[in-house]
Structure formats: C-alpha cells, structure tokens
Amino acid sequence: MTYPSHRTPKALTGTRILSLSLNLPGPAALMRCRDMGASCVKLEPPAGDPMGTYCAPAFERLHLGVRRVEADLKSAAGQTRLHRELARADILLTSFRPSALHKLGLSWKTLHPLYPALTQIAIVGAPGARAEEPGHDLTYLAENDLVAGMDLPPSLYADMGGSLLVCEAALQAVAQRQRQLIKGVAPAAIKGRYVEIALCDAARYLALPRAWGLTQAGADVGGGHAGYRIYACKDGRVAVAALEPHFAAALCLAAGIPLPATATSVVALMRSASTHEALDQWFLGKSCQQLDRLASNHDIPLHTLKNCSGT
Numbered sequence: 114m115t116y117p118s119h120r121t122p123k124a125l126t127g128t129r130i131l132s133l134s135l136n137l138p139g140p141a142a143l144m145r146c147r148d149m150g151a152s153c154v155k156l157e158p159p160a161g162d163p164m165g166t167y168c169a170p171a172f173e174r175l176h177l178g179v180r181r182v183e184a185d186l187k188s189a190a191g192q193t194r195l196h197r198e199l200a201r202a203d204i205l206l207t208s209f210r211p212s213a214l215h216k217l218g219l220s221w222k223t224l225h226p227l228y229p230a231l232t233q234i235a236i237v238g239a240p241g242a243r244a245e246e247p248g249h250d251l252t253y254l255a256e257n258d259l260v261a262g263m264d265l266p267p268s269l270y271a272d273m274g275g276s277l278l279v280c281e282a283a284l285q286a287v288a289q290r291q292r293q294l295i296k297g298v299a300p301a302a303i304k305g306r307y308v309e310i311a312l313c314d315a316a317r318y319l320a321l322p323r324a325w326g327l328t329q330a331g332a333d334v335g336g337g338h339a340g341y342r343i344y345a346c347k348d349g350r351v352a353v354a355a356l357e358p359h360f361a362a363a364l365c366l367a368a369g370i371p372l373p374a375t376a377t378s379v380v381a382l383m384r385s386a387s388t389h390e391a392l393d394q395w396f397l398g399k400s401c402q403q404l405d406r407l408a409s410n411h412d413i414p415l416h417t418l419k420n421c422s423g424t
Contacts (some may be wrong), residue, residue: 117263121145121148121149122149122230123149123150124149124150124151124284124287125146125149125150125151125284125287126149126151127150127152128146128150128151128152128203128204128283129151129152129154129201129202129203129204129289130143130146130151130152130153130154130202130203130204130205130206130283131154131155131156131198131199131202131204131205131206132153132154132155132156132200132205132207132345133155133156133181133186133195133204133205133208133209133219134155134206134207134208134236135157135158135162135163135164135208136162136163136164136208137164137250137269137276138208138236138272138275138276138279138310138312139174139177139206139207139208139236139276139279140155140162140164140175140176140272141175141272141273142204142206142236142277142279142280142283143155143175143176143179143274144174144175144176144177144179145204145276145277145280146279146280146283147164147177147178147179149280149284151185151204152179153178153179154179154180154181154182154198154202155176155180155181155182156177156182156183156191156194156195156198157181157182157184157185158183158184158185158272159183159185159409160195163368164390166288171370171386171400172369175310178355182198183207183262186217187217189355192218195378196227198229199224199227199228200228202228202231202232203230203232203262203287203290203305204231204232204233204283204286205219205224205231205232205234205239206234206236206279207219207234207235207236208235208236208237209235210237210244210245210350211235211237211244212245215234215419219233221233221235221281221307225307228305229302229305230290230300230303230304230305231305232282232283232286232305232306232307233305233306233307233308234279234282234286234308234309234310235307235310236275236310237309237310237311237312238252238253238311238312238313239253239311239312239313240309240311240313240314241309243313244309244311248312248313249314250266250269250270250271250272250312250399251265253312253313253315253316254266254270254271254316256313256316256322257313257316257319257323257324257389258315258320258323258324259316259320259323260318265403270315270316271312271313271315271316271319272312272315272321273314273415274312274315274316274318275311275312275314277315278310278314278315279310281306282310284303285308285312286306287386289306290303291316296317315342321378322334330424333384334356335354337384338356338361338380338383338384339361339383339384339389340353340354340355340356340360340361340364340383341353341354341355341356341387342389342392344392344393344396345393345395345396345397346396346397346399346400346407346417346422347397347398347399347400347401348400348419349399349401349417349418349419349420350417350418350420351396351401351415351416351418352415352416352418353413353414353415354414354415355413355414355415356379357374358376358379359376360412360413360414361379361380361382361383362379363377363411363412363413364392364411364413365382365383365388366392366411367407367413368390368392368395369395370382370388370392401417401418401419404417405417413414
C-alpha cells in the first residue's frame with residue numbers, strides 16, 4: 114500500500130517545522146506536513162528514534178524529505194543546536210511528558226518569551242493532569258472500547274489519528290498567523306500558541322460512532338443490516354456496504370431476493386433474519402471474481418478478499 118502524497122494540497126508551503134518527536138505519531142505528522150509543503154527538520158538523540166528499530170522501511174518512508182540531525186538535548190552542544198533550529202522554526206513538535214519538557218528547557222513558559230512567534234504542538238498520551246501517565250496506542254484504544262477479544266487492532270489508530278490532529282493544529286497555526294498579518298500585526302509581533310494533542314483524545318474521537326451506538330452489535334452498521342456485513346464466499350470473503358435502500362435493492366435483485374414496494378420496507382427487509390440467511394447462502398455460492406463482476410454490473414458497493422491459499 115502506498116500513501117498518495119501527490120494528492121495532498123501544499124497548504125504548509127513556507128512553514129518551517131522542527132520536530133523532537135519520536136516513535137510513530139510525531140514522524141507520521143511530520144510526513145504529512147512535509148507532503149503539504151512544510152520544510153521539516155528533526156533532531157534525534159544519539160541512540161536514534163526507537164521507531165527505526167520497529168520497521169526500517171516504514172521509518173524511511175516517514176522521513177522522506179525530512180532533514181534529520183543528531184543532537185543530545187542533555188548536553189550543551191545539543192542545546193546550542195536546538196536553539197539554533199528554534200530560532201528558524203515556525204512550529205515546534207514535541208512528544209515528551211511535561212516533566213521532561215521542563216527538564217530540557219522546553220516548557221511553554223520557558224520557550225514563549227524566547228520565541229514569541231513560535232507555536233508549540235505537544236503530543237502527550239492523555240490530556241491535562243494525566244499527561245504524565247505512561248501509555249501507548251494499544252492502551253488508548255483499550256480505554257475507548259476499541260480492542261476486541263484477544264486480537265491486536267489491525268492498525269495503530271490512536272497514533273495515526275493523533276498525527277492528523279497535529280497536522281490540523283499546524284494548519285490552524287498558519288491560519289492564525291495569516292489572520293494576524295491581515296489585521297496589520299507586524300511580522301515581528303506575531304504571537305504563537307501552545308497546543309496539546311492527546312493520543313487518548315484521538316482514540317476517543319475515533320470511537321465516537323461506537324459510543325453513539327452506531328457500530329454496536331445489532332445496529333445497522335454493527336451487523337444488524339444484511340447489506341452491511343462481511344460474508345464468506347466460495348474462495349474468500351466479501352465486505353458488503355449496500356446500506357442505502359437503492360444499494361440494498363440492487364443487492365437483493367442480484368441475489369434473487371424479492372423486493373417490497375417501498376424504501377422503508379427495504380430497510381426492514383435488510384434487518385430480517387431471513388434476509389441474512391439468504392445472503393449467507395448466496396455469497397457462499399459465488400467466487401470473488403463473480404462478485405466483482407456483479408458489483409460492477411449492478412452498482413453494488415463491495416470489496417472481495419480472496420484467500421491467499423486459494424482455499
């Protein structure tokens with residue numbers, strides 16, 4: 114799977130971002146900001162970013178176009194390098210706990226008087242008073258009811274969702290700067306701001322459909338609607354998303370299920386146990402190739418997942 118960076122608007126062209134953030138959320142945000150045209154520099158400790166040991170290809174993709182510089186922030190030389198970069202930056206991205214920021218001289222109270230125009234985006238695990246608590250993507254997903262059974266989630270949703278919130282904050286910082294300039298504020302008098310991005314909040318936002326009941330078992334997008342399910346087929350699986358009445362009707366017609374007269378009745382039909390059973394049997398008799406053809410011919414939203422083993 115490739116990331117379509119060529120389709121990303123260059124809304125951050127001319128913006129200079131300095132990142133001290135390690136692991137996934139910060140580098141993922143930096144990747145997207147770089148794709149939006151930002152000039153990105155990352156200071157890494159002598160031991161490197163732990164993310165580089167998890168998956169080297171992913172690490173390389175995350176840092177394409179990013180100038181990476183080694184700097185020990187606990188040393189005088191590292192601090193000198195840090196402040197040289199800070200003097201040129203529009204946005205600082207961090208991912209330390211508040212106590213660590215304080216020890217490194219990177220708290221907002223310390224930085225803002227030195228660099229008034231700088232915006233600091235601080236990634237933390239949990240918001241406010243909980244920012245000192247240890248945690249990772251998995252714990253934030255579990256806290257928000259996004260971990261099912263004993264299986265690990267298929268992606269790092271809190272980290273990636275948090276990275277998008279960071280990008281949103283960067284865009285807001287640029288917009289704020291533009292508003293100040295439009296109001297006649299001199300460039301030298303531009304004021305930055307401090308923004309805290311909590312990964313737990315990102316997970317909570319992603320979990321809202323579940324919290325609202327949309328994806329709970331038995332809800333229309335939780336398996337209760339026969340047109341919005343995953344079915345076994347002859348040589349794999351098929352993800353079906355025929356939720357709207359016209360899509361559901363097209364699916365029923367293809368499967369030979371008699372249709373009622375009204376759209377309201379179609380919805381009731383798709384919630385019935387008999388329709389679930391009929392589609393279970395129908396899909397089992399179709400191959401992925403047949404279903405792909407049917408989807409194209411009958412305008413049915415589905416995606417087939419063929420068994421790699423062919424069984």
